Amino acid sequence: MTKSMALQRRFLADAAHELRSPLTALSLQAERLASSDLSNQARQRLDALQSGLHRSRQLLDQLLALARAQESDKGKASEISVRHIAYQVIEDLMPLAQAKNIDLGMVGEQDIHLTVAEIDLKTLVKNLLDNAIRYTPCGGKIDLHVKNFIGKSILQIEDSGPGIPEDERERIFDPFYRILGNDEVGSGLGLSIVRAIADRLDAVITLGYVREQEKLGLRVSVEFPTQCLATLTP
Numbered sequence: 096m097t098k099s100m101a102l103q104r105r106f107l108a109d110a111a112h113e114l115r116s117p118l119t120a121l122s123l124q125a126e127r128l129a130s131s132d133l134s135n136q137a138r139q140r141l142d143a144l145q146s147g148l149h150r151s152r153q154l155l156d157q158l159l160a161l162a163r164a165q166e167s168d169k170g171k172a173s174e175i176s177v178r179h180i181a182y183q184v185i186e187d188l189m190p191l192a193q194a195k196n197i198d199l200g201m202v203g204e205q206d207i208h209l210t211v212a213e214i215d216l217k218t219l220v221k222n223l224l225d226n227a228i229r230y231t232p233c234g235g236k237i238d239l240h241v242k243n244f245i246g247k248s249i250l251q252i253e254d255s256g257p258g259i260p261e262d263e264r265e266r267i268f269d270p271f272y273r274i275l276g277n278d279e280v281g282s283g284l285g286l287s288i289v290r291a292i293a294d295r296l297d298a299v300i301t302l303g304y305v306r307e308q309e310k311l312g313l314r315v316s317v318e319f320p321t322q323c324l325a326t327l328t329p
């Protein structure tokens with residue numbers, strides 16, 4: 096890693112950590128204000144303030160996750176089942192999927208066991224699944240698939256959304272880059288976090304359409320390297 100990249104990473108980590116306390120203090124003050132007697136107009140303004148604070152908090156959490164993903168220290172690795180993590184993340188995000196009436200589930204029976212830090216794998220899956228839910232229209236479908244066959248260990252997430260055009264597939268991994276033209280709010284950091292974790296694990300991410308001819312649906316494949324594998328389940 097070059098020296099300027101290391102400096103940039105250090106700066107990101109320090110800035111994100113420095114922002115934590117003042118933002119928490121602001122949220123607490125807003126909460127205290129919310130429990131006092133307010134006119135309707137003041138309450139409306141406070142609601143707007145609180146949703147702004149909530150968005151800032153989410154952005155900060157993503158900045159901290161990116162800083163963590165870029166750390167060279169790999170954290171405590173243990174043997175982790177990809178299927179188990181996928182189920183945990185599905186459970187966490189199920190309310191979001193249900194609110195959009197999206198049919199979300201796992202297909203297949205296979206599993207992969209990796210020796211990695213649990214938080215890395217969980218953060219990676221969470222950011223990918225969050226995107227799938229966010230960018231898939233109401234009533235859509237999302238499938239997670241853990242595939243384990245000779246020489247290949249792959250986690251695949253397929254959605255029935257608009258997919259990502261080929262000429263955007265490299266840039267969307269850049270920090271803060273978002274494709275214009277959707278109504279979702281976001282930081283543009285999710286896929287940068289995913290990429291940083293994948294790089295650390297030596298995993299390879301491939302994007303494609305689920306329905307190649309119609310150019311619809313995003314398929315994200317994460318292929319884990321054999322050195323991450325703990326044991327092979329048949």
Ligand SMILES: Nc1ncnc2c1ncn2[C@@H]1O[C@H](COP(=O)(O)OP(=O)(O)O)[C@@H](O)[C@H]1O
Pocket residue numbers: 222226227228230231254256257258259267272273274275277280281282283284285286287313
């Ligand atoms: N499953 C998906 N389907 C369609 N577009 C996607 C999907 N996942 C990501 N994208 C596009 O990639 C951009 C970057 O994603 P990400 O880095 O997670 O940032 P964010 O979700 O905060 O915008 C998104 O703004 C969106 O345009």
Ligand SMILES: [Mg+2]
Pocket residue numbers: 222225226281283284285286
């Ligand atoms: Mg995202």
